[in-house]
Structure formats: C-alpha cells, structure tokens
Amino acid sequence: MRTEIDLSNPEERLYPGMYAKVSLEMNRRPDALTVPADAVGSDGDGNFVYTITDNRITRLAIKIGLTDNGRIEVTTGLSEVTPVVAIVKGVPPPGTAVSVADGRREPPVGA
Numbered sequence: 001m002r003t004e005i006d007l008s009n010p011e012e013r014l015y016p017g018m019y020a021k022v023s024l025e026m027n028r029r030p031d032a033l034t035v036p037a038d039a040v041g042s043d044g045d046g047n048f049v050y051t052i053t054d055n056r057i058t059r060l061a062i063k064i065g066l067t068d069n070g071r072i073e074v075t076t077g078l079s080e081v082t083p084v085v086a087i088v089k090g091v092p093p094p095g096t097a098v099s100v101a102d103g104r105r106e107p108p109v110g111a
Contacts, residue, residue, distance in 0.1 A: 026066075033080055034071040040064065041088035049078065050085040052098060057085070059094045 007014060040062070041048050051058045060082070065073035078084070085091055092098070 029066070029073065032065070032073045033075075033078060034073050035078070035084050036086055037067060037070050037072050038087045038089070039084050040072050048088075049074075050088060050091045050094075052083050052085065052100065055097055055099055057092055057094050057096045057098055 035049060039049050041050075045061070047062050047064050048059050049062055051060050060077060062077035063075045065075045067073070
C-alpha cells in the first residue's frame with residue numbers, strides 16, 4: 001500500500017521524493033470475517049451485502065472494519081455460514097427469485 005509519512009531529519013540525510021520499502025505491523029485479526037470488496041455495496045443507508053435466503057435475493061445490512069488486498073472485514077451483521085453474492089454490482093432487486101447454478105454456496109472466509 002502506498003503511503004506518505006513525515007519523519008524528523010535533523011542530519012538532512014533524507015531528501016524529498018526518496019522512496020523506501022518498509023513493513024508496518026498493524027493490528028492482527030486472525031479470526032476476522034472478510035468478504036471480497038466487490039461483494040460490499042453502500043448507499044445512504046450504510047453498507048450491505050446481498051445474500052440468498054429461500055432462493056431469493058436478500059439485502060443484509062453490515063458494518064465494516066479494515067479493507068486490505070481486495071477484501072473487507074465485516075464486524076457485524078454477517079455470520080460465517082451466510083452465503084454472500086460475490087459481486088454486488090448488477091444484482092437483481094431484493095425479493096427476486098434465483099437459483100444457484102452449480103448448487104455451491106460459499107460463505108465468507110476468515111482472514
């Protein structure tokens with residue numbers, strides 16, 4: 001992830017425009033529930049995912065946490081066994097009857 005930081009430079013060994021490769025240790029969340037970023041939508045009501053309940057599209061409100069590597073942490077509103085539609089864009093309106101083509105329903109994964 002590209003980042004900009006401010007460092008003290010009393011000896012003037014660092015010059016504007018220099019690059020560095022660093023690793024920053026962030027909070028680890030080994031049991032975080034994540035979904036693909038494309039599966040999360042947002043509007044004036046907040047963030048949401050689409051799920052399939054009784055062969056119908058259902059909109060489920062969620063709260064999100066960190067975003068990293070194309071995945072978004074879901075902090076509330078979703079269970080690890082709830083099937084999630086992988087791409088929110090172009091999903092039919094809630095209540096639309098659907099069927100899973102290959103019978104496979106993949107739940108979100110823990111990071």
